[in-house]
Amino acid sequence: MTVTDRLLPPTQAIEIILREVRRLPVEVVPLAEAGDRVLAEPLVADQDLPPFPAATMDGFAVIHDDTSPWREIIADQFAGQVVDVEVTPGTAARITTGAPLPRGADAVVPVERTEVRDDHVIILQDDVRPGENVRPVGADLRRGEVLIPAGTVIGPAEIGLLASLGRAQVAVSRRPRVSVLSTGDELVDPDQEPGPGQIRDSNRFSLVVAARRAGADVVWSGRGPDDAESLRRVLLERCAESDVVLTSGGVSVGEKDLITRILDDIGTVHFRRLFMKPGKPFHFASVGQAYVFGLPGNPVSAIVGFEILVATALRAMTGQQPVLPRPVTVVLEHDVESGDRIEYQRGVVWADGEGVLRARNTGSQSSARLMSLIGANAFLLIPPRDRLYRAGERVRAIIREPIEGQPEGDGGWEPGG
Incomplete structure (x- = not known):
């Protein structure tokens, strides 16, 4: 059995993805457009x-x-200007926060002291x-x-620092161009x-939404036909215009699971099944210069597969660090x-x-139940074994959203769910 056909552990699948994907080129953007982009070069202080x-x-x-008991006030020193005075014994200069210290002075006494x-000041301290x-x-930086460091996502603090150093333009990694393709004649639009x-x-x-939150530029989204030749044309077209193509559905072994057969024909399939739940059918293939991720049709499986595997690929393609989230140890609040x-x-x-860190699941873990993701700030990693994981046991978890204090109420979890 080849790697393509085996049930791969997620860690091995990620290794294959990281080996295959390439870094995207660097582009220079105005400072105002650099927010949420990935810094391509380290920022080094030039002052x-x-x-x-x-x-x-x-x-x-x-x-x-x-x-001196009394000191003559010789100047008012405000922020944003420099007065040409020198503080000597018996003198002082009124000064505001952020203003440069006049020559000769080596300390500031707060106004309340x-x-x-x-025209004189008495120092009460x-x-x-x-x-x-x-x-x-150099107190702030040298x-x-x-x-x-390179690979940092540029947030408000990073933008402020870039601005303070006069960086009107910033070198960032190009956003991955992503197309999203749903398959299946059973699908209709929300309206x-x-x-x-x-x-x-x-x-x-x-x-x-997941691709955009991961830093991608979604260039196209639509539904594909359940006709092999038409779907093949659409897929080739999207691969020609995208860095990454996401498909959902059509990746199992049924007669209408066309993505599986098309990818075998037009590209190199690196793997197609995972030893994970949800999301056992999951295709990763190269088609020309594009990468295709064939996600399952079940909604939860698609989102979990995206966050664990596709988002990792997008981070690697933009040089974002860290590429892999670091799991934390949590204590179960109920049997699982x-x-x-x-x-x-x-x-x-x-x-x-x-x-x-304590944890509970969100109730029924059906791969079709989107409600299991609502309010979930983590994935609890539950390896297979022949007995329950009991309340009080420690397991690993991947954090999806910020951790807060203890939640109110029981949150609707079901023991053993």
Whole structure:
């Protein structure tokens, strides 16, 4: 039996994907368009910040060991300007937060610890330390320091840092161009009333959102015909115009599972079955320069397969780090049944008052039950074994959304679900 036909553990399937996918080219975009993109080159500081010693609060710039009881106010130093004065014994300069320290001064006394009399100030603080309330040169960053490594997704803080260093343009990885193709004559659009034996197409819309959230540019989405030759033409067209093509349905072994046969004909199939639940039928193939991921038709299977495998490929293609999420250890709150394959149960993970991560699943884990994903911030990894996983046992989990405190109520989970 070849690798293509074997039931592959998800970890081995990911290894194959990471071996096959290629990095996408780098492009330069304006700073305003760099948000949520992947930084292609490390950001290295080309200057010290701040470039001058700056006050960290409103007050008076002084010489720390000056013992003069009264000090003449010789200037007002505001942020955004520099006054040409020098603080000497017996003098002080009024200063605002963020303003550069005048020559001669080495400390700032907060305004609430002073008393102003006409054009003089009385320092009410007995012991002023050198450097007090002063942010020194390079306190935020030093020239030559690597500030943001390549592969980082650019968020608000990263954008702010790029702007503060004068980076009006940013080198980022090109977004993967993704097409999403649903298959099956039983599908109708959401605004249509299903006829006998028909269902509304949900996978196409779920996968479009999932791809966008993973940083892809969705260039096309639609439904494919259940006619082999027509579907073949559509698939070849999408592969020619995309980096990644996502299909849903048609990947099992039935007479109408056309994706399986078409991929064998037009591309190189790397694997087609996984030792995981949900999502046993899952195709990964190369067609020309494009990668095709044939996802199952069951809605939950499609989303789980996307998050575990496809999102990993998209991260690798853009150089995002880390490529693989790091599982955490959680304590089960209830008994959980195991199956014949490793199961990615949809669950809720939270931190209790002692910092222990606790978990429960979301009830019925049917691969058609989208409600099992609603509110789920994690996948609980349940390996196969011949007995229950009991409440209090530890298992691994992949976190999908932020972990919060203990949820209210019982959340609707069912023991053993």
